[in-house]
Amino acid sequence: MPAAHFTAATAANRALGGGYFVLELEAAEDTPVGAAQPGHFVMLRGEWGRDLLNPRAFSVLAAPSARRFAILGKIHGRGTARLGALRVGERVAVTGPLGRPFLSPRPGTTQLLIAGGVGLPPLHMQARVAAAAGLHTAVELLYGGRSAQDLVLLDQARDFGVRLHLATEDGSVGHRGFITGPLLARLDRAREAAESVELLACGPTPMLAAVRRIALDRDIPAQLCLEENMACGFGVCLGCAVPVHGPRPYAYCCTDGPVFDAREVRWP
Amino acid sequence: MSAREPALSLAPDAVDLAVDFAGQPLKSPLLAASGCFAYGQQFAEFCDLGRLGGLVTKGISPLPRHGNPAPRICETAAGMLNSIGLENVGVDAFLADKLPFLRGLGVAVWVNFFGTDFETYVDCARRLSRGDGVDALEMNISCPNITKGGIEFGTVPEVAHRLTRACVEVSARPIVVKLSPNAGDVVAMAQAVAEAGAAGVSVINTITGMAIDVRSRRPRLATTYGGLSGPAIKPIALRMVHQIARALPHLPISGIGGVMSGEDALEFLMAGATTVQVGTALFAEPGAIHRITQELRDLLAELGIPSARAAIGVLQPLPAEAPIRPR
Ligand SMILES: Cc1cc2nc3c(=O)[nH]c(=O)nc-3n(C[C@H](O)[C@H](O)[C@H](O)COP(=O)(O)OP(=O)(O)OC[C@H]3O[C@@H](n4cnc5c(N)ncnc54)[C@H](O)[C@@H]3O)c2cc1C
Ligand SMILES: Cc1cc2nc3c(=O)[nH]c(=O)nc-3n(C[C@H](O)[C@H](O)[C@H](O)COP(=O)(O)O)c2cc1C
Ligand code: FES
Numbered sequence: 001m002p003a004a005h006f007t008a009a010t011a012a013n014r015a016l017g018g019g020y021f022v023l024e025l026e027a028a029e030d031t032p033v034g035a036a037q038p039g040h041f042v043m044l045r046g047e048w049g050r051d052l053l054n055p056r057a058f059s060v061l062a063a064p065s066a067r068r069f070a071i072l073g074k075i076h077g078r079g080t081a082r083l084g085a086l087r088v089g090e091r092v093a094v095t096g097p098l099g100r101p102f103l104s105p106r107p108g109t110t111q112l113l114i115a116g117g118v119g120l121p122p123l124h125m126q127a128r129v130a131a132a133a134g135l136h137t138a139v140e141l142l143y144g145g146r147s148a149q150d151l152v153l154l155d156q157a158r159d160f161g162v163r164l165h166l167a168t169e170d171g172s173v174g175h176r177g178f179i180t181g182p183l184l185a186r187l188d189r190a191r192e193a194a195e196s197v198e199l200l201a202c203g204p205t206p207m208l209a210a211v212r213r214i215a216l217d218r219d220i221p222a223q224l225c226l227e228e229n230m231a232c233g234f235g236v237c238l239g240c241a242v243p244v245h246g247p248r249p250y251a252y253c254c255t256d257g258p259v260f261d262a263r264e265v266r267w268p
Numbered sequence: 269m270s271a272r273e274p275a276l277s278l279a280p281d282a283v284d285l286a287v288d289f290a291g292q293p294l295k296s297p298l299l300a301a302s303g304c305f306a307y308g309q310q311f312a313e314f315c316d317l318g319r320l321g322g323l324v325t326k327g328i329s330p331l332p333r334h335g336n337p338a339p340r341i342c343e344t345a346a347g348m349l350n351s352i353g354l355e356n357v358g359v360d361a362f363l364a365d366k367l368p369f370l371r372g373l374g375v376a377v378w379v380n381f382f383g384t385d386f387e388t389y390v391d392c393a394r395r396l397s398r399g400d401g402v403d404a405l406e407m408n409i410s411c412p413n414i415t416k417g418g419i420e421f422g423t424v425p426e427v428a429h430r431l432t433r434a435c436v437e438v439s440a441r442p443i444v445v446k447l448s449p450n451a452g453d454v455v456a457m458a459q460a461v462a463e464a465g466a467a468g469v470s471v472i473n474t475i476t477g478m479a480i481d482v483r484s485r486r487p488r489l490a491t492t493y494g495g496l497s498g499p500a501i502k503p504i505a506l507r508m509v510h511q512i513a514r515a516l517p518h519l520p521i522s523g524i525g526g527v528m529s530g531e532d533a534l535e536f537l538m539a540g541a542t543t544v545q546v547g548t549a550l551f552a553e554p555g556a557i558h559r560i561t562q563e564l565r566d567l568l569a570e571l572g573i574p575s576a577r578a579a580i581g582v583l584q585p586l587p588a589e590a591p592i593r594p595r
């Protein structure tokens with residue numbers, strides 16, 4: 001998909017608590033980000049002068065029109081803090097949509113969407129897109145976080161009509177513990193029912209590593225959305241190396257990913 | 269004209285941006301720097317490549333290289349560190365798959381290259397210089413990211429002299445030597461390569477540095493050390509350009525380091541650079557060179573400087589202080 005570099009204005013910026021925010025950006029004209037698919041990302045940089053030199057990567061959460069899109073951010077360091085504090089009208093430079101998206105759901109296979117914390121946006125979008133295509137029974141969202149305030153945008157997810165499985169480490173909502181608990185239980189049921197499933201996961205690296213192990217042990221196809229430090233996001237700095245199996249030892253997170261086949265990733 | 273005399277402003281369109289570098293004409297002094305532009309294709313969707321003064325490719329070695337483990341980059345104050353490990357497709361794939369695209373752009377094509385030892389440098393220079401559409405070679409003698417050998421090429425003038433001479437002898441194109449700021453005496457290095465037949469020098473490559481994550485007690489780069497780029501290095505780059513320009517006024521210099529605006533570019537020209545390369549700025553803004561070119565044109569017009577050529581090396585000394593007198 002062709003990408004563009006453009007300036008957008010902050011149309012809305014809503015704090016959700018726990019450092020999460022939904023930032024909506026609007027360009028003066030149509031942009032290709034309007035056609036983004038789940039897993040595509042954008043590089044964002046405010047008017048930061050010579051400080052915070054490189055843009056920050058964010059998965060697209062939604063693209064309600066050809067001019068407007070939203071991201072779900074979580075305040076981590078200085079860049080995300082500044083983005084979280086943007087006021088309506090303030091400008092942001094955008095490059096996108098970038099990367100390769102998740103594969104779409106197909107009839108006959110259930111996609112288990114496994115989101116950890118701020119890994120939610122591409123899977124939230126996958127659920128939205130599936131629901132809009134009448135495939136809400138073909139996807140289920142498994143969503144884990146530290147506590148109740150780490151589970152955001154649940155009302156929207158419920159509106160999609162997809163089945164939700166929740167987990168929190170402190171037990172304040174859903175299963176107490178990691179999301180891999182409900183995942184294993186769900187996979188056992190799928191095995192008993194001879195149901196065809198595939199896993200789509202995005203979240204902290206330890207969660208992705210656990211999902212990858214499960215997928216490899218049980219021989220289930222899995223797509224993992226990875227994060228690497230990025231300077232450009234479009235394949236020129238070669239900074240975002242991901243260790244992979246195959247003829248080349250490294251792939252690039254921004255152009256070969258961020259979505260990778262779990263079997264391809266060369267992790268311990 | 270004294271430095272303080274206000275000059276009459278010009279119309280931006282009247283400003284001539286063309287320059288000559290080592291006898292080769294360029295539409296504008298602004299080039300994309302090596303390693304920040306890959307082999308160009310990715311930029312075609314963001315900007316009109318034909319409006320660049322020129323471009324410098326990612327560094328090419330005789331054989332393909334896979335680069336270093338992750339993490340390879342991290343941001344620092346007004347800059348970033350990288351240890352990509354000089355990953356590249358190698359000479360054969362470059363000539364077959366990458367060069368045809370660049371040749372058609374109508375801008376100066378400089379091919380950055382390096383070897384892992386003396387012989388592979390020379391081999392690379394011989395083969396790349398015969399590529400159709402190559403205007404010049406930029407020889408990277410810094411190689412901060414390869415561990416085997418490399419260091420002396422960029423830091424010992426006699427070694428750099430021998431290497432440059434050998435490459436110039438086999439090259440069908442001019443060779444511009446890209447100097448390392450990590451050398452003890454950058455002027456001695458410039459002199460050594462100029463005497464060996466270099467057509468010019470590119471100044472500077474990244475400066476070796478590091479960053480630490482105190483929470484994990486680990487270096488932020490897999491290789492611990494990496495090359496610092498961005499606005500943080502601009503004052504050092506300017507100083508080195510200026511020192512070389514003063515010592516070797518006839519040696520063309522391509523100034524590099526932290527250029528983000530037309531004013532930054534003009535500083536390099538005034539310090540004595542003939543061309544200016546833009547690197548890290550391209551990551552956040554793929555069309556940065558177009559904006560910088562326009563800013564440079566506007567600024568030259570505002571200052572009444574009729575051409576980029578007329579700005580090269582025009583730095584004036586500050587007026588002397590009045591002597592101290594008893595009251
Ligand atoms: C493909 C992709 C999609 C992402 N999607 C989202 C999203 O939808 N929502 C969200 O909140 N975050 C997302 N992230 C993570 C987000 O990019 C980082 O949280 C952000 O860059 C941190 O910047 P900072 O200045 O706040 O933190 P700092 O730690 O101060 O940043 C310092 C440097 O490290 C880099 N960095 C730090 N953490 C990360 C990280 N986890 N991944 C990549 N680079 C990092 C920064 O970009 C910056 O260059 C995504 C990352 C990638 C690679
Ligand atoms: C990610 C990255 C990769 C680079 N790769 C090369 C390279 O292959 N060869 C080279 O001579 N210089 C390389 N450089 C150095 C740049 O060409 C330039 O000299 C340096 O970054 C300073 O300019 P800047 O501050 O505008 O980025 C690289 C720089 C960066 C940031
Ligand atoms: S972020 Fe620059 S190549 Fe991937």
